[in-house]
Amino acid sequence: MADKVITDFIRALRSADIRVSTGESIDAARAVRLIGYADRAKLADTLRCVLAKSPEEKATHDRLFDLYFSRALDTASKSVSNAAPGDTETDTTSDDMLSLIESGDEAKITIALAKAGQEAEIQDIEFSTQVSFFAQKMMKSMGLERLDTKMMDAFRRLTDEGEGEAEKLIEARREMFMRARNYAQQAFETYGAGATETFRQEFLSEKAITQLDRRDLERMRTLVEKLARRLAVKHSRRRSKKNRGQLDLRKTLRKNAGFDGVPFELLWKNNKRDRPKIVAVCDVSGSVASVVRFFLMLIYSLNDVVPDIESFAFSGRLESVGDILEQQDFSAAMDEIIFRIGMSSTDYGQSFSDLKMDHWNVIDRRTTLIVLGDGRSNYGDPRVDIFSEAASRAKQTIWLCPEAESQWGSGDSEIPRYRPYANRMVHVRTIKDLERVLDEVLASYN
Structure with missing residues (x-):
């Protein structure tokens, strides 16, 4: 029994x-x-x-x-x-x-x-x-x-x-x-x-984020926390294992000299690895905002494995939003960000100019630069030159686009002009897509 x-x-x-x-x-x-x-x-x-x-x-x-x-x-x-x-x-x-x-x-x-x-x-x-x-x-x-x-x-x-x-x-x-x-x-x-x-x-993880309704939000919050825990556990273990490096034969023999050379205690060479650093630049206008909400929720739930996160939001002008997200309730913070920043006419060129003028030093060789947006800039100058320069400063650059690839380049979409300078250009529509991208980003630091 x-x-x-x-x-x-x-x-x-x-x-x-x-x-x-x-x-x-x-x-x-x-x-x-x-x-x-x-x-x-x-x-x-x-x-x-x-x-x-x-x-x-x-x-x-x-x-x-x-x-x-x-x-x-x-x-x-x-x-x-x-x-x-x-x-x-x-x-x-x-x-x-x-x-x-x-x-x-x-x-x-x-x-x-x-x-x-x-x-x-x-x-x-x-x-x-x-x-x-x-x-x-x-x-x-x-x-x-x-x-x-x-x-x-x-x-x-x-x-x-x-x-x-x-x-x-x-x-x-x-x-x-x-x-x-x-x-x-x-x-x-x-x-x-x-x-x-x-x-x-x-x-829900396979459902298009743009099709979620308010009834799904609480369950999605639980799901995002679960996915973040899964990623954190996976990459904490992998990083710990990789950090151990190779056997340090000289130190091992010296340490065990008193045991006639029998290696009772093994010593390992430490592999020096970059800690993950993410700079997120997010378009919070229109339908893109719902995808941004869950993307930022996911990366800010990963603070155990990604302690260094810088986040920016824009529609017309770009602003740093990291302090708001870290100090306030996440849902209330996102509502404030979208209300305050997401109501202007979208201007990617001006936003990239703001990034270079005010926040250029946050991008370095450790940085994974992630841009989340549809690349529609209302026919203004997209400042591809600044995006290209940012990509060259970063460890890697990933562009996440909520629009299907068949729409890239249609109308005022500047995605084809940005595409050559991104390491990856990815269509994201579900929370599963976002998890997959972040999984690959974290793996690149191991």
Whole structure:
């Protein structure tokens, strides 16, 4: 029983997007065998230490622990208290639904529901729309067909006594279905809610940013934070590994001279690598603004791996916006930036001139210069010469364009004129596209 309880709990954690390795699963099972289930607080602390790593994972663990173990331990304790001496399993199959409900024995009802849930494989539930389906499967496991047969027989008698019995059976059926449905709902919240949220996030990550509505914004904020954590973990590990460099043979031999040259302690050459630095120049006019919002949210969520970020916004004139984004609530800061800066007629040439005049020193050989905009400059001078000069100062230059490539060069689009000076010119339409670009940027520093 113990191993299955832990296995199913780990399954619930994994469905909520918490990564649990095989080794961690084994450690959790061993720990539980040592401390037992009697002290729930100690059990929760132990499993949290073994299975959850980040603060977000710990919060998810605590929520699922309360959901899962309130039911699992309650069922186990009632099963033990109702078992006759020498019994290895409590028998509830001989009780039909009517006698089960009429008995008022909560322990037996709880055990019957748990057994029915196990037989219905309720841990496979993934979506809220499956709650009624699994409740029905549980009902069948508890003898729904026998109950329905009894009910029909009572109706066919066409007597007051038969009608009274039928009403009792209908009430028992209704009561047990509600209990089964509540059980299935709790199982969904334990096993399926995380998977459903992951599915929704995957859908949103592939949805065009310009098609998102206000209802999606809070979920998108959670998604962006999740993507940022994933990138941070990936590149922190990769950078740590690369920084170790090659074995320093001379220092290793000197350090281990007292051990007859046996290398008990290895010393490595340190690879000196540039720390990531991003300068973001963003067009916040018109439909481009919605893409900028999520791009800046993503890069400012990466401050653990990109401590050096300079951001600028423009439509007519260019302004530094880093202080606003760092000091205010992000959503309020973006609203202010778009309202204050994004209402002018777009002028890429003037904005690049402002960059050179006021902020040229932020671009150096460590810099990844990222320009986010559609390149439409209302037929003004695009100052390609300044963009070319900025690109030559930077480590690399990437232009992110929300418009499809088929639109580049149409009307007042100056993208083809800027394109030769960018290391990459990328069409971005989804949050997944933005993640992919930043993944490649961070990889270039490893």
